[in-house]
Amino acid sequence: MRISRNPTRSVRIGSIEIGAAHPISVQSMTATHTQNIDATVGQVNALHAAGADIVRIAVDSDKDAAALAEIRAQTSANLSVDLQENYRLAAKVAPHVDKIRYNPGHLYHHEKSRPWQEKVAFIANVAQEHDCAIRIGVNCGSIDPAKKSKFDPADAIGPILESGLEHCEYLEELGFTRFVVSMKDSDPSQVVTINQQFAARRPDIPLHLGVTEAGLPPDGIIKTRIAFEQLIGRGIGDTIRVSLTVPNPRKPEEIQAGRSILDDIYAGRLRSVVALDPTALNIISCPSCSRVENEAFVELAQDVKEMTQYAKNHAITIAVMGCRVNGPGETDDADLGLWCGPTRVNLKKGEESLGAFPYDEILGKLKAELDKIIAQREAVSQTSPIPK
Template sequence: MPRNSTRVVRVGTVVFGGGHPIVVQSMCATKTQDVAATAAQAEQLRQAGAGIVRIAVDSHKDADALREIRERTEANLSVDLQENYRLVTEVAPFVNKVRYNPGHLYHHQPQVPWQDKVRFIAEVAARYECALRVGVNCGSVDPAKRDKFPPEDKISPMLESAFEHCELLDRLGFTQYCVSLKDSDPRLVVELNRRFAAVRPDVPLHLGVTEAGMPPEGILKTRAALVPLLASGIGDTIRVSLTLPNERKHEEVLAGRQIVEDVLAGRVTVEPWIPGRLNIVSCPSCSRVENAAFVELAEKVRELTAYAADYPITIAVMGCRVNGPGETDDADLGLWCGPRYVNLKRGPISLGSFTYDEILPRLKQELDSLIAERGGASSGRVMTPAEGADASPLL
């Protein structure tokens, strides 16, 4: 298999880039402060074949838990920083890699330039020999970049953000980093990573389809993006981001290993992902989920909306406030879950908050209304993909 000749990055006991084997990773879905459960799941993922295991840290208490988690697992640990970049000082001594999102650097201390925040993160990471991942995500793009381009251009803001952060890290002399460019649309994931690799072939890439959803659909979406990229030499680490209950979290790793094995064996024909049908986007279960009912709700949404399978409608189901508000904006109907209520949106417009018992009937009401507005009855008549969307396949 051809491989892009990227620089080498070390994360604990694994090395990727520079022609080294592709590393499969996953993320704990347990609450970080539940040390026993998180350490046990990290070990479960490691034993399933995860070279890197990511853990969310959103508070000082989460950071305090890392010390003991580190003592209880042999996994190479990565921490996912979101809004408080300064937590890097508390977590870096106990992990091998830190992921930050350029679009989230603005939430905490907005008066501090983002360049100073990245410099701070890089200095701490270098002190403790941690690698970095610049994680650019479709639903939380740097607002300064997003506003420069027309709304229909989702690719340019993400690429410009990634290039800008790479240039800064290079100027700082920090080279132990990789980049990820993720979207819930496999076609955009392919385009984003191909265009990035054409300009910066030296930077290792972490591949994935964000909010891929539930299996088997989530695996098919991920294969549609990752197989063509890996087969052309692009990608050094991967994750299959699936909505799963905690006890099945290791299935992400198994699916990722299967994708790598298939590409290595030359099995690079994938089932095309065709837009124009009902598309349920749901984020991978992680420790930020504010109510365990989120996973069950995602399953119920899939069952409830089965009658609309051939309508070109996207429904997003998000598990927390970090991803929920922004990453449901592009969906026709979006749900993001809090501890007691589910927030319902139609595009970027909020329709209110509903209990977990109330949300499904209201969702169906909005779905029927949307179908009727687009010229189809709520059930019975099948709308062809050509009536509402581009039906061209990815491959």
């Protein structure tokens, strides 16, 4: 299958180049705790052996940053670091990685009185000094509130798109052009729309593609395939990640799934349907990563999927998130949401908190709320007038 790729500029990340005419790269993220050096090195090297072109590691503290130096010494993989609220950690990790990823929506958490432009300038200066690329990573569930407030609440795409474009323009004003952009959502159709619109306005900037919180396989692979086939088939996308909720030993499955999807697209073996069934139960769950405070999160996501099968014909979205960093915000748009702490799971109905419960009680609490939603919707449908 002949695909005419968008004429994006070339961006070097360690030993590889992405964008332009270079092959689409495949990447993943570690799920081990970064300070567990042996486990993290083992997973980085397992992903690298499986064909990962880039491996991302989360760094949330000074101790994580110190561990990263040891990890770097024990692997030849191209490493990306995932910064969260503390943008100043960039200075400590940049000597040991090939790319720095920051989320515009997380910048406002740290040093709130300082404008985001100063924080981005700090990251760009550090990246320039240490020969690092940058990824601007915009996620649907973690948009800066100041940016989000400028759009209609029903507009899920506008804040993501404008945030990405705004940060691109500012980095270029600083003279820094060695960057890529990702704009992710848990809805494959939204991912397609956002990236198509961005590519139409900035076809020169390389795009990293992914469906965030795609969930458990095989559903997570299907959701991702739907987005990738539509985007890559149109020449959009320079690097990809398949984000799956899987136990640590199975992390290389993300790489295998990504390679398989790319092979099928280029061979013309397109498998995806036009769209997901909008009348069916939709379970989204984030990929396990080092921020997960209890690995029981992965088992919980599997249990939720099994327990809710009786509701599979109801258009209800349930989100299962693994940490307190992304969990609270990225469950807001779900009908029911779970975000997991070390010993308790927080249950939400939309943006409303319903309490925190032990892991061995949460399924019962979730089922009770799910039954309420089903009963309420059935009552409404029975009292609604029949269309003439």
